Each structure stands twice: as C-alpha cells, then as structure tokens.
Amino acid sequence: EVQLVQSGAEVKKPGESLKISCKGSGYSFTTHWIGWVRQMPGKGLEWMGTIYPGDSDTRYNPSFQGQVTISADKSISAAYLQWDSLKASDTAMYYCAKRVVNKELFDYWGQGTLVTVS
Amino acid sequence: EIVLTQSPGTLSLSPGERATLSCRASQSVPNRYLAWYQQKPGQAPRLLIYDASNRATGIPDRFSGSGSGTDFTLTISRLEPEDLAVYYCQQYVSSPLTFGGGTKVEIK
Numbered sequence: 175e176v177q178l179v180q181s182g183a184e185v186k187k188p189g190e191s192l193k194i195s196c197k198g199s200g201y202s203f204t205t206h207w208i209g210w211v212r213q214m215p216g217k218g219l220e221w222m223g224t225i226y227p228g229d230s231d232t233r234y235n236p237s238f239q240g241q242v243t244i245s246a247d248k249s250i251s252a253a254y255l256q257w258d259s260l261k262a263s264d265t266a267m268y269y270c271a272k273r274v275v276n277k278e279l280f281d282y283w284g285q286g287t288l289v290t291v292s
Numbered sequence: 293e294i295v296l297t298q299s300p301g302t303l304s305l306s307p308g309e310r311a312t313l314s315c316r317a318s319q320s321v322p323n324r325y326l327a328w329y330q331q332k333p334g335q336a337p338r339l340l341i342y343d344a345s346n347r348a349t350g351i352p353d354r355f356s357g358s359g360s361g362t363d364f365t366l367t368i369s370r371l372e373p374e375d376l377a378v379y380y381c382q383q384y385v386s387s388p389l390t391f392g393g394g395t396k397v398e399i400k
Binding site: 209211218219220221233235236237269271274277278279280281283284285286 | 329331336337339342348349380384388390391392393394
C-alpha cells in the first residue's frame with residue numbers, strides 16, 4: 175500500500191526556521207517525483223515544486239523559488255520542505271504528493287502538515 | 293502560466309441529481325493533460341480523473357470527465373451525500389503546474 179506520512183503540526187514565530195518531512199512507503203521512492211502543494215486557510219491548491227529523490231533534481235514554481243527549499247534523502251525515503259525565515263503569510267497546510275510516472279499529476283497524497291506562524 | 297477558471301463557485305444539489313462542474317483554461321491544454329481532484333472537509337485531495345477523462349483507480353463510475361482544448365467538465369451522474377467536497381482541476385501540460393480555484397459541491 176502506497177503511503178506518504180508527513181510530520182506533525184508546527185507553531186512557529188516569524189523569523190524562525192522550519193523543516194517539515196514526508197516519508198514514503200509501499201512503492202519505489204527513488205524513482206517517483208514528489209511534489210509539495212500549499213493550501214492557505216480557506217483557499218485553493220498551489221503547486222510549490224517537485225523533487226526527484228533519485229538524484230535530487232528539483233523544479234520550483236517561480237512564485238516559490240527562493241522562498242523555500244525542497245530536498246530529499248533517498249536513504250530513508252524522505253522528502254523535505256524548508257524555510258529559513260518564516261513569515262505570517264506562510265501559515266498554511268502543506269501537502270506532499272507522489273507524482274505519476276511521466277505525467278505531472280499526483281496520485282497519492284500525504285495527510286498534510288499544518289504550519290502556523292504567529 | 294495557464295490560468296484555470298472553475299465554475300460555478302458553489303453547487304447545491306439533492307442526492308441523486310446530476311452535477312456538472314466546469315474548468316476553463318486560459319490557453320489550450322494539449323494532449324488533454326487535465327486532472328480532477330476531490331477534497332473532502334478536513335482531508336487531503338484525492339485524484340479522481342486524469343487525461344481529462346480517465347478515472348483513477350477505485351473511483352466510482354458515477355464520476356466522469358470530458359472536454360478538450362480549453363473547456364473541460366467533471367460530471368457526477370447521481371450525487372451521493374459522501375460527494376460533499378471541493379473539486380479542483382489541474383493542468384499538467386506546462387510549468388508552473390496550476391490548479392483551478394475549486395467548485396464546492398453542497399448536498400441539500
């Protein structure tokens with residue numbers, strides 16, 4: 175069974191750093207891209223970027239480039255989303271999702287990590 | 293960037309009725325590279341439809357997708373109470389990947 179399990183909810187202050195995780199299981203983690211999607215409170219879905227765990231090739235949405243860092247550790251089947259200096263506007267639910275082979279859509283999603291910056 | 297506009301914003305229907313959700317793209321989506329997701333309250337999104345009309349694994353056949361070019365439709369043939377959710381379309385023909393703003397389906 176494919177599973178993506180994300181780290182727990184976080185409450186942070188503006189200016190603090192944060193790294194959240196997403197651990198995959200039940201499939202070949204290194205050969206499937208993992209994407210990150212933001213959902214601000216009461217709003218829609220926004221694609222942030224995608225990483226290929228096999229070689230850490232990363233693609234960013236220009237809107238998020240420079241604002242976050244996406245990384246992966248294939249040895250433990252984990253992907254990460256990181257901020258160096260959080261802002262109140264980073265308050266949102268963040269989802270990781272497994273990308274379908276050869277197409278940029280997402281067939282399995284993590285449960286989400288709620289990040290609150292206040 | 294391809295902008296996806298979904299309509300209506302909210303759809304309120306009774307169980308058993310047919311729901312028709314629209315997704316219009318700002319430019320043509322070649323190869324019909326459009327997906328639909330369902331997000332129930334408090335849950336992560338779930339893939340329903342890919343390549344405009346192919347149902348994902350385990351999706352009931354009351355969900356169907358159609359369309360091409362710039363106009364796409366998700367149809368729920370007979371609404372059930374569990375279909376209460378927000379539905380999003382997503383294009384994956386070009387970067388950045390973009391989602392529509394969503395259509396909320398309410399059950400009367």
